[in-house]
Amino acid sequence: MKLEGHHKGPHRYRGRGGSKVQSKIWRRGAISYDSSDQTALYIRMLDVRVRSQVGFEPERRSSHPYLRIDFRTLHTRLGYGSSSDGSGTERRVHRLLSFQRYLHSSRLLRGISQQIPLHILDEDYNGQAQCMLEKVGNWNFDIFLFDRLTNGNSLVTLTFHLLNKYGLVELFQLDMVKLWRFLVMVQEDYHNDNPYHNAVHAADVTQAMYCFLQEPMLAKSLTSYDILLGLLAAATHDLGHPGVNQPFLIKTDHYLATLYRNTSVLENHHWKSAVGLLRETRLFSHLPAEDSLNMERELGSLILATDISRQNDYLSRFRMHLDKENLCLSNASHRHFVLQMALKCADICNPCRPWELSKQWSERVTEEFFQQGDIEKKHKLEVSPLCDREANTIGNIQIGFMSYVVEPLFAEWARFSDSRLSQTMLGHMGLNKASWGGLQQEQTAVSEEAGPSATDAENAVAGGSSSKEIPQGSLES
Incomplete structure (x- = not known):
């Protein structure tokens, strides 16, 4: 197998008709790019600039102070995701090493013979992690435990395992060195300082997507x-997520909002970031150019479907198909639409997991909301709905999310795929909703036992009444 090394200048490869096609490949810093692909280059350059500097100067000038601060640096300054003992130091990833050199430089493989066969990719997880992978199709799969067992490499390990399990590496003649580099770079480009939108969430969505792909309606x-x-869409669907939502990017005049004209800003960013990594690693360079471009477009179509602001559009279309019973899975466009709905379900399936897992995800996503609210307060911005930690609780946010977003979607998915898994998910969601309701009642009882506040007493004397409304707001990602 030919290992990919550093290269400069002209690069020749054979096109579809067998003729030699010449394309200049340039390197800028740690980036390989085709001179004809300015969009992918721009995304990669912006991402590297943000991650490599404490503060950054945006491509488009703006007077807003937030734009000169790295998301993760700001979180650290506010005291989130860091510790005084330095335990939060980022893991070093050897991005530009070939796979063989990467293996040989690993502490786990020091002292082992240099003649390491590439089939080690199939055996690189053992013990408890291997036992968990044997049950990767179970809905109660604990992705948090798996991430610990793989030393923080759950996304790389899980995605490679699933691709290999389906025989896709061999079927599509994927270079394992390029594939491994691609997955490592994908995992690295998730911001693990984010409480929720990080590589573990991507791994969780990928595992859920696998469960849906195994459903009888889809498997056949x-x-x-x-x-x-x-699987690729699931692994990359939140790539480079900054930990704040689209309205925040728009109201702060962020360069991403301008770049994508305030439309599906985050989802476009995730898609273009994924395309940039595919082209940087040349994972599909052996395929005809037309096929590779089609794959990139369809990958984007799947990722863009996860835009929660378009939830009702997709749900209405899905409901219409089910009412008319005209979904034909022998039709490529219908299969693609079902894949979109499956990815949407996988993306927001946390309330449908067992309580122990669902509760952890609920706490994480709420903390990410609250961190955004803290940033907004710090910079004297209007606090977004659900992002004020003083006015909201995990319970009321989750009950609203389940009632208005999750339940309608999974009810229609159960109509489409009336299986044991669908009933299990609906059952978990009902129990979880009841659990959050119970916790809310307990908190209310504790507040009442604490006695009325001075303001409440004044209102009572004046003959008035005091009530505190729970804001529902928007749940945009």
Whole structure:
């Protein structure tokens, strides 16, 4: 197998008709890019600039102070995701090493013979992690435990395992060195300072996507191409998420909002970041150019479907198909639409997990909301709905989210795939909703036992009444 090294200048490869095509490959810093692909280059350059500096100067000038601060640096300054003993130091990833050199430089493999066969990729997880992978299709799969067992490499390990499990590496003749580099770079480009939108969330969504791909309705209809696309979309669907939502980026005049004209800003960013990594690693460079471009477009179509602001559009279309019973999975466009709905379900399936897992995710996503609210307060901005930690609780946010977003979607998914898994998910969601309701009642009882406040007493004397409304707001990601 030919290992990919550093290269400069002209690069020749054979096109679809067998003729030699010449394309200049340039390197800028740690980036390989095709001179004809300015969009992918721009995204990669912006991302590297943000991650490599304490503060950054945006491409488009703006007077807003937030734009000169790295998201993760700001979180650290506010005291989140860091510790005084330095335990939060980022893990060093050897991005530009070939896979063989990466293996040989690993502490786990020091002292082992240099003749390491590439099939070690199939055996690189053992013990408890291997036992968990044997049950990767179980809905109660504990991704938090798996991430600890893989030393923080759950996304790389899980995604590679699933691609190999389906035989996609061999079927699509994927270079394992390029594939491994791609997955490592994907995992690295998630901001693990984010409480929720990080690589563990991506791994969790990928595992959920695998569960949906195994559903009888899909397992007998999807092609290998569909499965490859679905798994890659799940792994990259939140790539480079900054830990704040789209309205925040728009109201702070962020360069991403301008770049994508305030439309599906985060989802476009995730998609273009994924395309940038695919092209940087040249994972599909052996495929005809037209096929590779089609794959990138369809990957984008899946990722863009996760925009929560378009939830009702997709749900209405899904409901209409089910009412008319006209979904035909032998039709490629219908299969793609079902993949979109499966990814949407996988993305917000946390309330449908067992309580022990669902509660952890609820706490994480709420903390990310609250961190955004803290940033908004710090910079004298209007606090976004659900982001004020003094006015909201985890329970009321989750009950609203389940009632208005999750339940309608999973009810229609159960109509489409009336399986044991669908009933299990609906059952968990009902129990979790009741659990949050119980916790809310306990908190209310404790507040009442604490006695009325001075303001409440004044209102009572004046004959008035005091009530505190729970804001519902928007749940945009």
